[in-house]
Amino acid sequence: xxxxxxxAAALTALALLPLLRTLLRPSPPLEGAAEFARGxxxxxxxxxxxxxxxGILSVDQAxxxxxxxxxxxxxxxxEAAATKVTSNGKPAQRTAMVVTLLLPxxxxxxxxxxxxxxxxxxxxxxxxxxxxVPPQVIEAVAKLEEALKANPDDAGGWALLAQSYGAMSRxxxxxxxxxxxxxxxxxxxxxxGALAEALTVxxxxxxxxxxVRLFTExxxxxxMDARAxxxxxxxxLQAGDIRGALDRWTALVADSPADAPWLPTVRxxxxxxxxxxxxxxxxxxxxPRPASAPPPAMGQAGGQGGAAPALSPEQxxxxxxxxxxxxxxxxxxxxxxxEAKLKDNPGDADGWMRLARAREVQGNLDAARAALxxxxxxxxxxxxxxxxxxxxxxxxxxxxxxxxxFLAAMGTVLNLAPDNPQALxxxxxxxxxxxxxxxxxxxxxxxxxxxxxxxxxxxELQRRMDNLK
Numbered sequence: 001x002x003x004x005x006x007x008a009a010a011l012t013a014l015a016l017l018p019l020l021r022t023l024l025r026p027s028p029p030l031e032g033a034a035e036f037a038r039g040x041x042x043x044x045x046x047x048x049x050x051x052x053x054x055g056i057l058s059v060d061q062a063x064x065x066x067x068x069x070x071x072x073x074x075x076x077x078x079e080a081a082a083t084k085v086t087s088n089g090k091p092a093q094r095t096a097m098v099v100t101l102l103l104p105x106x107x108x109x110x111x112x113x114x115x116x117x118x119x120x121x122x123x124x125x126x127x128x129x130x131x132x133v134p135p136q137v138i139e140a141v142a143k144l145e146e147a148l149k150a151n152p153d154d155a156g157g158w159a160l161l162a163q164s165y166g167a168m169s170r171x172x173x174x175x176x177x178x179x180x181x182x183x184x185x186x187x188x189x190x191x192x193g194a195l196a197e198a199l200t201v202x203x204x205x206x207x208x209x210x211x212v213r214l215f216t217e218x219x220x221x222x223x224m225d226a227r228a229x230x231x232x233x234x235x236x237l238q239a240g241d242i243r244g245a246l247d248r249w250t251a252l253v254a255d256s257p258a259d260a261p262w263l264p265t266v267r268x269x270x271x272x273x274x275x276x277x278x279x280x281x282x283x284x285x286x287x288p289r290p291a292s293a294p295p296p297a298m299g300q301a302g303g304q305g306g307a308a309p310a311l312s313p314e315q316x317x318x319x320x321x322x323x324x325x326x327x328x329x330x331x332x333x334x335x336x337x338x339e340a341k342l343k344d345n346p347g348d349a350d351g352w353m354r355l356a357r358a359r360e361v362q363g364n365l366d367a368a369r370a371a372l373x374x375x376x377x378x379x380x381x382x383x384x385x386x387x388x389x390x391x392x393x394x395x396x397x398x399x400x401x402x403x404x405x406f407l408a409a410m411g412t413v414l415n416l417a418p419d420n421p422q423a424l425x426x427x428x429x430x431x432x433x434x435x436x437x438x439x440x441x442x443x444x445x446x447x448x449x450x451x452x453x454x455x456x457x458x459x460e461l462q463r464r465m466d467n468l469k
Contacts, residue, residue, distance in 0.1 A: 141168070155184040254289075332362070349378035356371035387413060390409035
């Protein structure tokens, strides 16, 4: 213990030595500098007289210029005099003594309540490390990778692989896997959120442009996507827009149920950001909604939103040693359990969406449509649910009259998103089939304005508009 304090004292002395040498060093004389300045100013006075004779300066201008030069000469003289008065070095010595005493005392005052000099040293090699990935999980992931090489269009497999990479702290691989899921399910907003979060994790927490775009699309499809709203606030904070971040986070708190698991994290962010701009965090943080049904999740990348049910690392490990048939049976059991829970809690729109994705991956489209009907009943303004329902009820031929359920879903989509191209096209086709020419022209005209000039659909759409009679 005594050795520690001796070492601390020696290090403190070494740290103070350069500072003391600087403070005790006598100030350099300014007489030479003052003499040089006087020569410069004398030359300026000569130049002023020359300009006056040549007519470049008026008498008043020359007088003002001489006065300014004289003021600068007096200033140099005052500085030189002050240097002579203080050149004995006593003020610098007093400053050095104060610094020498106060700095170690201040350091000691901070260390005593916070430091732990008695804490034993821990060799780096023996420090605790992150738990290794179980061999069974590594083997299961390798098998899944091989299976996806043979069947690259398995959205559920890619989602499971993305979740596995996230649990194994392989964010770059998770990004690539989520891109495959999005390729196969481009309309799934929750997959966009999962990919955006994986991109953020792979960028060490920086919410980049692509992530911002994906999070924005996720919120447009589901206004209560807490994960996307949180990260969009982080993007504003990283861009220097602290007020913008606070607006997004406080709105998220106000829209969240009181038992939402992300509230502590969001409140902490609000506190830190508000403090930076001098606001009272307690005054600007709203109260959340009363606790209700489980709201949308905001977890790790892939924690929710794949085409298959999310699996924890423990569940992955438990399934690693199973046969493919047993693994599928376990997943089916999980999906059936989710469906049973939803019968007791039919207001859980997010649960219905997860069930619909899982049933679609299983190939049970009737059950997927039934789950989507539950989602739109639980949340009639959820655009993604209506889009998915219209996709699963769409006619095989785009020129065929759609079913009443499909057309009703398209009508709701158009109300929620007036520029949705699918709704504009199919509802325009319905109007044309019913002889409502003006309505068809209006809808298809709005769609035509959205299409790029080189879009391959433009000629056919224009031809159909021209044929309306």
